[in-house]
Amino acid sequence: MGYVTSIAGGFKTLVTGLGVTVKELFKKPVTLQYPHEKPELSPAYRSLIKLIRFDELGTHDCVACMQCVNICPSYCIKIEGGKVEGIKRKRATLFEVDFALCSVCGLCIDTCPTTTLEYSRLYDEAGYDRNWTYDLLAEYRDYEPEFREKQREVEAKEAAEREAKKEAAAKAKAAAEAKKKAAEKTPEKGDGDKKGGDA
Amino acid sequence: MSQKSHLGQLSEHVREDETYYLNMGPQHPSMHGVLRLLLHLQGETILECKPIIGYAHRAHEKMAEFRNYVMFLPNTSRVDYLSGMISNIAYCQAIEKLCSLDVPERAETIRVIACELNRIQSHLLWFGTFLLDLGGITPFLYCFDDREEILGILDRVTGSRLTYSYGRFGGVTLDVDEVFLQQATAFLKRLRKRFPMYESLVADNVIFRERCDGVGVISKEAAAKYHVTGPSLRAAGVAYDVRKAEPYGGYDRFDFEVPTRTAGDCLARFEVRMAEMEQSCRLVEQAIAKLPEGPIGPPKLIKKLKPPKGEFYFAVETARGSSGVYIVSDGSDTPVKLKLRTPSFSNLSSMPEILAGTEVADTIAIVGSIDVVLPEIDR
Numbered sequence: 001m002g003y004v005t006s007i008a009g010g011f012k013t014l015v016t017g018l019g020v021t022v023k024e025l026f027k028k029p030v031t032l033q034y035p036h037e038k039p040e041l042s043p044a045y046r047s048l049i050k051l052i053r054f055d056e057l058g059t060h061d062c063v064a065c066m067q068c069v070n071i072c073p074s075y076c077i078k079i080e081g082g083k084v085e086g087i088k089r090k091r092a093t094l095f096e097v098d099f100a101l102c103s104v105c106g107l108c109i110d111t112c113p114t115t116t117l118e119y120s121r122l123y124d125e126a127g128y129d130r131n132w133t134y135d136l137l138a139e140y141r142d143y144e145p146e147f148r149e150k151q152r153e154v155e156a157k158e159a160a161e162r163e164a165k166k167e168a169a170a171k172a173k174a175a176a177e178a179k180k181k182a183a184e185k186t187p188e189k190g191d192g193d194k195k196g197g198d199a
Numbered sequence: 200m201s202q203k204s205h206l207g208q209l210s211e212h213v214r215e216d217e218t219y220y221l222n223m224g225p226q227h228p229s230m231h232g233v234l235r236l237l238l239h240l241q242g243e244t245i246l247e248c249k250p251i252i253g254y255a256h257r258a259h260e261k262m263a264e265f266r267n268y269v270m271f272l273p274n275t276s277r278v279d280y281l282s283g284m285i286s287n288i289a290y291c292q293a294i295e296k297l298c299s300l301d302v303p304e305r306a307e308t309i310r311v312i313a314c315e316l317n318r319i320q321s322h323l324l325w326f327g328t329f330l331l332d333l334g335g336i337t338p339f340l341y342c343f344d345d346r347e348e349i350l351g352i353l354d355r356v357t358g359s360r361l362t363y364s365y366g367r368f369g370g371v372t373l374d375v376d377e378v379f380l381q382q383a384t385a386f387l388k389r390l391r392k393r394f395p396m397y398e399s400l401v402a403d404n405v406i407f408r409e410r411c412d413g414v415g416v417i418s419k420e421a422a423a424k425y426h427v428t429g430p431s432l433r434a435a436g437v438a439y440d441v442r443k444a445e446p447y448g449g450y451d452r453f454d455f456e457v458p459t460r461t462a463g464d465c466l467a468r469f470e471v472r473m474a475e476m477e478q479s480c481r482l483v484e485q486a487i488a489k490l491p492e493g494p495i496g497p498p499k500l501i502k503k504l505k506p507p508k509g510e511f512y513f514a515v516e517t518a519r520g521s522s523g524v525y526i527v528s529d530g531s532d533t534p535v536k537l538k539l540r541t542p543s544f545s546n547l548s549s550m551p552e553i554l555a556g557t558e559v560a561d562t563i564a565i566v567g568s569i570d571v572v573l574p575e576i577d578r
C-alpha cells in the first residue's frame with residue numbers, strides 16, 4: 001500500500017513540474033537570435049583600447065610616457081616616441097596593441113596621465129589568422145602634421161607669453177627692487193652725503 | 200598498458216577479481232571542466248577513486264611573482280571564473296588590509312552588492328548544471344535565464360560578464376548609477392518569484408529527491424578532516440561562513456543568516472545553496488538601501504605599493520567556500536610568493552573518501568553537488 005501511495009505521490013510531483021514547464025511554454029521566448037539579432041552593448045563594454053580624440057587638439061594626446069606599457073599585465077602594448085622635431089610636447093610615433101594578448105583589465109586606461117585611452121566598441125572579433133595587432137595611431141596619422149604645426153604655434157605663443165610674463169616679472173621685480181633700494185637709500189642719504197663729502 | 204602507468208599510488212587490485220578501471224573525464228560532458236576521476240570499480244560499486252588534476256593549470260601563482268601587486272589584478276577573476284567578482288575584490292581587500300588603505304563606504308557597499316549578485320549567479324549556474332548532471336535539462340534553461348539577467352546587470356557597470364577586474368586598490372573602477380540599482384532591485388523581485396517555481400519544479404520532484412536524498416554524505420568529521428568549507432560544510436551542520444566568522448569588507452554592517460542543514464548529503468547541499476541565494480538577496484537589498492554617496496575610490500590609480508615585510512593571510516567567502524590569499528612580502532613591489540587557497544581544491548580532496556563504496560551513477564551527483572570549479576583547483 002505504501003508503495004502505491006509513494007508512486008502516486010511521486011507522480012503528482014512530476015505533474016506539478018510538468019505544469020511549470022507548460023506555463024513557461026507560453027511565455028515570450030528570451031533567446032536572442034544571434035547573429036541575426038545583436039545584443040545591446042553595455043556602456044562600460046570592454047574591448048580593445050583606443051586613443052581618444054580631443055577636440056581642442058584635433059588628435060590624441062599620447063605623450064609616450066610609457067606608463068601604460070609598464071603597467072600592462074599582458075605586456076601587449078608597444079609604444080615608441082618621445083621628443084619630436086620642432087615641438088616641446090612629446091608624441092607617440094608608434095602605438096601597437098596585440099589584442100590577442102590583452103586581458104581587457106583597464107589598468108592602462110586608469111593609469112594614463114593624459115586620459116587619452118578608452119575602450120573601443122570592437123565587437124564580433126573572429127578571424128582566420130592569428131594576427132590581432134592593432135595600430136592605434138592609424139586613424140591619427142593624417143592629423144599629426146596639422147597638429148604639430150598648430151602645437152608649434154601654440155607653443156611659440158605660450159613661449160612668447162611666458163617670455164613676456166618673465167620680462168614683465170623681471171621688470172616688476174626690477175622696479176620693486178629699485179623702489180626698495182630707493183626706500184633703503186632714503187635713510188642712508190646722510191651717510192651717502194657724508195661719504196660724498198669725504199670723497 | 201598506459202593505464203598502468205597512470206595508476207600511481209592506487210593500491211594494486213588483482214584483476215582476476217573482476218574489477219576494472221574507469222576514467223571519468225577529463226573530457227566528459229558531466230564533468231565540470233577538465234576533472235579526471237580514475238575510478239576503480241567492482242561492478243557498479245566504486246572501490247577507490249583518485250582525482251587527477253592539472254589539466255587547466257595556468258600558473259597564476261607563479262605569474263604573481265613576476266608582476267607587481269597591481270598587475271596581478273586581472274588574474275584574480277580568472278582563478279575562479281564563476282566567483283570572479285568575489286575573488287577579484289578579495290584580492291583588493293587583502294592588499295588594502297596589508298597596506299592599511301582606506302576604502303570609502305560607498306565603494307565598500309558597491310562591492311557587497313556586486314559580490315552578492317555574483318554569488319547568486321554562481322549558485323544559479325551550479326543549480327542548473329547540477330540538475331543537468333542529474334538529467335534534468337529544463338531547470339538549467341530557466342536558471343540560465345535568471346543568471347543572464349545578473350550578468351547583464353553586472354556587465355552594464357563593469358563592462359564584462361565573467362572576468363570582471365572591477366576592483367581597484369581602495370575602491371572600484373566605475374560608479375554604479377540609479378539604473379543599476381533599479382535593475383538589481385527588479386531582479387531580486389523577479390528571483391524571489393522564481394524560487395517557488397524552482398521549488399515545485401525541482402525540489403519536490405520525486406526523481407530528484409530519490410537521487411539526492413542520503414547520497415554522498417559528507418559528515419562533520421570528514422569535512423573537518425579535509426577542510427571542506429562553504430555550502431558543503433554548512434550542509435553538514437557547521438555554521439561556518441567567513442563573512443560571519445571573520446567579517447570583512449563591511450559585512451558586519453548587514454543582517455543575514457548562515458543557513459545550515461545537518462544531513463550532509465546532496466539534498467542538504469542543494470537546500471543550503473537555495474537558502475543562501477535568499478540570504479544574498481537580503482544582503483543586496485540592504486546594501487542598496489544603505490548605499491551612501493561619496494567617492495568610489497582614490498582619485499588616482501594606486502600603482503606602486505610596497506607592503507611591509509612579512510607574511511599575510513586574508514580569507515573571504517566565495518560561492519564555494521573559504522578562499523584565501525596568502526602573501527609573502529619582502530617589502531618590494533612584487534610578492535615573493537602569492538598563494539591562493541581555493542575552496543574547490545579542499546572540497547575535492549574529500550571525494551576519495553566520500554565516493555568509496557558508492558555507485559558509479561551517483562558519482563556525477565556527488566561531485567556535482569560539491570560544486571567544483573576546475574580552474575580554481577589548478578590555478
Ligand code: SF4
Binds near residue numbers: 063068112
Ligand atoms: S599612459 Fe597614456 S600618455 Fe602614457 S604612453 Fe600610455 S597612452 Fe600614452
Ligand code: SF4
Binds near residue numbers: 071104105107
Ligand atoms: S587593458 Fe590591460 S591587458 Fe589590455 S592593453 Fe590595457 S593594460 Fe594591457
